[in-house]
Amino acid sequence: MNIRKSSYHVPIVLASLMASFVAAVPASAQFNPTKxxxxxxxxxxxxxxxxxxxxxxxxxxGDTHLxxxxxxxxxxxxxxxxxxxxxxxxxxxxxxxxxxxPAKLGRPLDWLVIADHSDAMGxxxxxxxxxxxxxxxxxxxxxxEGLQAGGEASAAAALNLITTFAQGKIDPKMMAEYSPGxxxxxxxxxxVVDTADRFNDPGRFTALIGFEWTSLVxxxxxxxNVIFRDGADKAGQVVPYTTQPPVGSTDPLDxxxxxxxxxxxxxxxxxxxxxxxxxxxxxxxxxxxxYTGRALDATYVEKRARWEPMxxxxxxxxxxxxxxxxxxxxxxxxxxxxDAGNLDxxxxxxxxxxxxxxxxxxxxxxxxxxxxxxTNPYKFGMVGSTDSHTALSTAEEDNFFGKATNAEPKPSRxxxxxxxTDKGAFEGYQLVSSGYTGVWAEENTRAAIWDxxxxxxxxxxxxxxxxxxxFGGWNYTDQDLNSRQPAFRGYEKGVPMxxxxxxxxxxxSPTFMIYALRDPVGANLDRIQVVKGWLDKDGKTHExxxxxxxxxxxxxxxxxxxxxxxxxxxxxxxxxxxxxxTSELGVVWTDPDFDPAQNAFYYARVIEIxxxxxxxxxxxxxxxxxxxxxxxxxxxxxxxxxxWYTQKG
Numbered sequence: 108m109n110i111r112k113s114s115y116h117v118p119i120v121l122a123s124l125m126a127s128f129v130a131a132v133p134a135s136a137q138f139n140p141t142k143x144x145x146x147x148x149x150x151x152x153x154x155x156x157x158x159x160x161x162x163x164x165x166x167x168x169g170d171t172h173l174x175x176x177x178x179x180x181x182x183x184x185x186x187x188x189x190x191x192x193x194x195x196x197x198x199x200x201x202x203x204x205x206x207x208x209p210a211k212l213g214r215p216l217d218w219l220v221i222a223d224h225s226d227a228m229g230x231x232x233x234x235x236x237x238x239x240x241x242x243x244x245x246x247x248x249x250x251x252e253g254l255q256a257g258g259e260a261s262a263a264a265a266l267n268l269i270t271t272f273a274q275g276k277i278d279p280k281m282m283a284e285y286s287p288g289x290x291x292x293x294x295x296x297x298x299v300v301d302t303a304d305r306f307n308d309p310g311r312f313t314a315l316i317g318f319e320w321t322s323l324v325x326x327x328x329x330x331x332n333v334i335f336r337d338g339a340d341k342a343g344q345v346v347p348y349t350t351q352p353p354v355g356s357t358d359p360l361d362x363x364x365x366x367x368x369x370x371x372x373x374x375x376x377x378x379x380x381x382x383x384x385x386x387x388x389x390x391x392x393x394x395x396x397x398y399t400g401r402a403l404d405a406t407y408v409e410k411r412a413r414w415e416p417m418x419x420x421x422x423x424x425x426x427x428x429x430x431x432x433x434x435x436x437x438x439x440x441x442x443x444x445x446d447a448g449n450l451d452x453x454x455x456x457x458x459x460x461x462x463x464x465x466x467x468x469x470x471x472x473x474x475x476x477x478x479x480x481x482t483n484p485y486k487f488g489m490v491g492s493t494d495s496h497t498a499l500s501t502a503e504e505d506n507f508f509g510k511a512t513n514a515e516p517k518p519s520r521x522x523x524x525x526x527x528t529d530k531g532a533f534e535g536y537q538l539v540s541s542g543y544t545g546v547w548a549e550e551n552t553r554a555a556i557w558d559x560x561x562x563x564x565x566x567x568x569x570x571x572x573x574x575x576x577x578f579g580g581w582n583y584t585d586q587d588l589n590s591r592q593p594a595f596r597g598y599e600k601g602v603p604m605x606x607x608x609x610x611x612x613x614x615x616s617p618t619f620m621i622y623a624l625r626d627p628v629g630a631n632l633d634r635i636q637v638v639k640g641w642l643d644k645d646g647k648t649h650e651x652x653x654x655x656x657x658x659x660x661x662x663x664x665x666x667x668x669x670x671x672x673x674x675x676x677x678x679x680x681x682x683x684x685x686x687x688x689t690s691e692l693g694v695v696w697t698d699p700d701f702d703p704a705q706n707a708f709y710y711a712r713v714i715e716i717x718x719x720x721x722x723x724x725x726x727x728x729x730x731x732x733x734x735x736x737x738x739x740x741x742x743x744x745x746x747x748x749x750x751w752y753t754q755k756g
Contacts (some may be wrong), residue, residue, distance in 0.1 A: 156592055156595060160595075161549075162594065162603075163548050163549045163559065163564065164549075165548070166545040166548075166574055167218055167313075167548055168217050168544070168545055168546075169217055169218035169220070169543065169544055169546065169556070170197070170216060170219055170220065170495075170500040170502075170543060171220045171222070171317075171334065171417075171419065171490055171492045171544055172220065172222050172319070172332055172382065172422065172493060173193055173197075173220065173221050173222060173492075173493060173495055173498065173500050174221075174222065174224070174495065174496040174497075174498070175188060175189050175190055175192070175193050175221060175223055176189055176205070176231070176232075176498065177189065177223040177228055177295065177299070178224040178228070178231075179228070179230050179231045180224070180265075180269050180496060181223075181231075181496035181498075181511060181512075182231030182232065183254075183264075183265035183268060183269065184262075184496065184511035184513045185205050185206070185511070185512030186205050186496055186497055186511065187205040188202065188204070188205055188497065188498035190298070190299065190303075191302065193221055193498040193499070193500070194219065194221075194302070194306040194312075194314060196498065196499055197215065197216045197312075197500050198215050198216070198312050199212055202499075204499060204508060204512070205497060205498075205512040205515070206512055206515040206516075208516060210499055210501075210508060212500075212501070212503075212506070213503055214628075215312075216312075216500060216543075217312065217313065217551050218312065218313035218314070219312075219314060219315070219500065220316075220332065220334055221299070221303070221314075221317065222318055222319040222332045222333075222334075223319065224321045225318045225320055225321070225347035225349045225350075226272070226282075226285075226321055226349045226351050226355065227272070227282055227285045227286075227351075228285060228292060228296070228347070229285050229291050229292065229295040230282065230285040233291070234247060234250060235251075235254055237251055237255075240284060241281060244278055244280070244281040246271075247281060249264065250264045250265075250268050251264075252264070253265075262513070269451070270326075270451055270453075272323070272351075273323045273450060274323075274326060274451075274453070275324075279351060279352055279353060286349055286351065286354050286355070287346045287347075287348075287349060287354045287355075288354065296343070296346045296347060297343060299318075300316050300338070300342045300343045301339055301343075302314075303316045303338075303339065304339045307553065309550075309551070309552045309553075310550065310551055311551065313551055313552060313556050315334055315335065315557065316334075316335040316338070316342045317333055317335060318332070318347040319331070319333075320332070320333060320348055320350060320362055320379070322350050322357040322358075322359065322362075323350070323357065323450065324357055324390065324398050325453065325454070326388075326449045326451040326452075326454060327386075327387050327388045327398070327450070328383045328384070328386040328449065328450040329359065329387060329390065329391065329398075330382055330383060331359065331362060331379045331380065331381050331415070332380050332382065332419070332492075333366070333379050334377065334379075334380070334557065335375065335376070335377045336553060336554060336558075337373070337375035337376065337377075337553075338553070341373040341374070341375035342375065344372060344373050345369055345372065345373070348362055348365040358397070358399060359411070360406075360407065360410060362414075363379075363410040363411070363413070363414050366378075366379065366414050376557070376561075378414060378415070378416055378417070378561060379414050379415050380415060380417040380418060380487075381415060381419065382418070382422060382427075382492065382494065383419070383422065383425070383427065384427055384463075384464040384465060384466070384469070385424075385425045385426075385427045385430075385444075385445050385446065386424060386425070386445065386448075386450040387449065387460075387463070388449040388454055388460050388464075389457075389459065389460030389461070389462075389464060391463060391464055392463045392468070392469035392472060392485060393463060394472050394475065403480070404480065405480050408477075408480045408481075408484040409480075411484035411485075412484045412486055415484075415487060416488060416560065416562075417488045417489070417490045417560055417563065417748075418466055418469070418485075418487040418488070418489065419490050419491065419492050419494075419567075420466045420489045420542075420567045420746055421443075421491040421492075421539070421541045421542040421569050421746070422491065422492050422493060422494045422541055423493055423494045423495065423509075423540075423541060424445060424494060424525075424533075424538075424539070425444060425446075425537075426442045426444065426539065426541065426569070427464070428440075428442070428465065428466050428489075428712075428746055429465055429467045430446065430461050430464070430465050430468075431444070432458060433465060433467070433468050434467065434652075436651075436652070438668060439714060439742070439744075442741065442742075443537075443539045443741065445533060445537065446461070447530070447533060448528075448531050450526075451526060451528075452526050452528040452531050452532070452533070453528065454530060455530040455531055466487075466746075467638065467640065467650065469485040470487075470708050470710075470749060471640040471641075471642075471649075472485060472648065473485030473486055473708075474640065474641070474642040474648060474706045474707070475642060475648060477706065477753075478642060478646065478706070483751075486751065487563070487748075488564075488565045488566075488604070488605045488748030488749075489565065489566055489567040489746040489747065489748050490560075490566075491542025491544050491567030491568055491570075491746075492542060492543075492544065493543075494510070495508065495509075495510065496511045497509065497511060501540070502540055502541055502543050502569070502570035503570060504540050504718065504719060504724060505681075505721070505724045507538075507540040507721040509538060510525065510538055514535065514538065516725065516728075518725075518729040520725070521534075521535045521536040521722045521733070521734065521737065522535055522536070522734065523535045534734075534736070534737075536734055536737040537737075538721075539569070540569075540570055541569040542567055542569045543567075543568050543572065544566070544567060544568075545565065545566050545567075545568060545572070545574075545575070545745075546559045546560065546565050547559055547564045547603065547604075548564075562605055563605025563606075563748040564604055564605045564606075565604070565605065565748055566745055566746060566747040566748060567745065567746045568744070568745040568746075570743060571625075571626040571629040571715060571743050571745070573623055573625055573626050573632070573713060573715075574624040575621075575623045575624075575711065575745050575747055576593070576594065576603070576604075576620070576621065576622050576623075577603065577604040577619065577620075577710070577711045577747040577748075578598075578600075578603055578604075578619065578620040578750075579601050579602055579608050579618070579619050579750035580600045580602065580608070580609065580618055580619075581600075581601070581608070581609070581611060581612045581615045581617060582612065582615065583596070583600060583618040583619070583620045583695045587600065587620060588620055588622065588694070588695050593693075596620070597620055601618075601620075602750060604710070604711075604747040604748040604749070605748040605750070607750070607751050607752075607753065608750060608752045608753075611703060616697050617698050617709070618695060618698075619637060619695070619698075619709060619750070620693075620694075621637070621655065621656070621692075621694055621695075621696065621711050622691070622692065622693035622694075623635055623691065623693070623745070624690065625688075625689075625690050625691065629715070629718075629743075630683065630685060630688065630715040630718045630743070631687065631688025631689055631715065631716050632658060632690070632691070632692050632713060632714070632716070633658060633672040633688050633715060633742060634654055634655075634656060634657035634713075634714050635655050635656040635657070635692050635694060635712070635713050635714075636652050636654055636713075636714065637655050637696060637709055637711055637712075638650065638651075638652050638653075638710050638711075638712055639651050639652075639653065639698065639700075639708070639709050640707060640708050641702070641706065641708075642705055642706050644705070651700070653696070654667075654668060655694050656692040656693065656694035656696075657669050657672075657692070658672060658688045658689035658692070659687065659688075672688055672716050672717075673716070674740065675717070676718060678719065678723055678726075678733075678739050679727075681727035681728075682719070683716075683718050683719060685716070687716050692713075704754060705754070706751075706752060706753050706754055707751070708749040708752070709749060709751075709752075710748065711747040712744055712745070712747075713744060713747075714742050714743075714744050715742050715743045715744065716742065717741065718741065718742075719739065720737075720738060720739055720740060720741050722739065723739050723740075
């Protein structure tokens with residue numbers, strides 16, 4: 108079993124990839140390559156290894172899922188910041204939050220997708236202003252009156268409107284002006300695409316045009332974000348697809364038709380990504396039939412595979428990688444888990460729903476569906492996003508501006524439930540300061556960023572900007588990792604994250620080259636793990652989590668698991684120290700349990716040492732008590748897109 112039991116320092120590895128990070132690596136971490144590690148590295152090539160490089164050498168950080176005050180729910184909860192504010196903030200400028208507080212990112216983002224809800228876009232502004240075209244409908248009057256009254260009445264009105272939408276009970280006639288075909292809807296979309304073009308600055312900052320298709324089936328979450336590769340010249344030829352009748356639909360198959368029509372009409376390109384399967388109550392990743400009762404068939408799996416190359420695995424409303432009941436042998440599976448019920452808590456969660464909600468289980472079931480139908484509909488890459496409804500893309504624990512304006516920093520926010528009904532509660536302290544997406548792209552442009560998403564060369568983090576590479580092949584060696592240029596070896600001998608293993612060579616088992624560098628202003632790394640899922644000859648799925656590299660002198664226990672790294676968090680003073688863990692880890696790992704007759708997937712999970720959650724910073728700054736039930740520490744992480752093995756013949 109080829110396992111590295113200690114940290115492996117690879118600063119030179121990353122020097123060629125992220126020059127800006129070299130300064131963060133201590134001199135003691137340097138090493139001298141051997142002649143063997145350098146031999147045959149450049150035969151027949153230019154002396155300069157960068158001269159004819161055709162693979163991405165830099166990771167670009169962004170958020171695929173941000174809302175402004177244009178989204179009806181964001182507006183209802185007090186968001187007053189618009190498109191310009193969101194882009195300015197993402198670029199690193201200081202803005203004034205809707206709650207009146209100054210806000211600024213610690214480091215700017217490289218790119219951003221503003222994904223305001225397509226349904227009822229612009230409705231809130233006219234409702235708050237008392238527009239006669241809205242108030243003539245009886246359904247709207249209590250909402251307007253509540254908003255005018257302010258305080259608890261306003262909050263109650265907002266919740267009632269959102270619940271009415273979630274349950275599909277909005278009057279379609281009232282929404283006509285704020286739906287496809289309405290002049291207001293058209294004018295707002297024109298503003299969205301034009302503003303994105305205005306802030307798009309190739310090479311410096313990328314503004315990707317997008318929207319959220321907010322499918323809700325009786326409160327069960329089927330949301331998708333749509334991201335365009337194109338500018339206003341093409342994206343402006345259409346208006347977003349919606350879910351409300353008579354124009355829209357909650358069925359993803361209808362969204363795929365809309366995407367097909369978009370590409371046929373404009374010659375452009377677009378993709379979709381789902382999020383919050385954890386709030387779908389078992390309908391996000393079907394195996395036998397859709398929520399409509401329509402049996403899964405070749406059409407469904409092919410369309411979903413075509414249009415959804417990514418899945419949003421972590422965000423404010425919970426982490427969606429794994430669940431402890433589905434992965435009882437995974438010590439890290441219970442991370443920021445939201446499993447009380449569906450999105451609006453109109454229905455409580457039952458255990459049988461979980462297997463159709465989480466990314467790891469979906470990846471496993473995708474292997475099963477490929478066997479049944481010839482296509483894997485859940486062959487997706489991993490991305491992280493905020494889903495913030497404040498126009499502020501914050502995923503830093505010490506700079507978290509919450510889900511909505513009513514949850515922006517204040518002493519009471521961790522005690523105020525996000526949602527609470529007789530079916531359960533999502534408590535305020537359970538909000539997650541997550542996440543961001545790292546994209547390996549050749550340049551910071553719309554085309555390059557989008558293309559990387561389409562090929563799944565992306566990874567999710569819960570907020571930290573750790574640098575992670577993940578390659579799969581058949582003959583990686585330690586010399587490849589030690590060579591000063593492992594990325595060159597990675598692409599030459601195999602595939603990056605998001606790819607398919609090339610044809611098997613001889614009787615070999617797959618090898619994976621993985622390396623990670625901590626966020627230069629963040630926490631040290633605890634370990635790297637490889638998560639494997641496979642399908643056996645009887646059509647049953649399995650999983651296993653391997654510790655493949657870790658910090659310190661720890662040894663695996665009798666169960667094969669590496670013991671905890673320790674904990675330096677000082678909750679009282681909202682601090683921690685990097686006296687445990689390591690700044691970087693690297694390993695070449697061979698699957699010791701490989702069976703060439705079993706289709707499989709592999710992805711890397713990089714775990715940080717424990718650090719404080721955002722509530723600890725709130726308690727320190729506001730001088731307040733933390734609820735006893737609230738977790739104060741966590742281990743933030745990165746999830747790479749998988750690499751798949753498919754048997755031939």
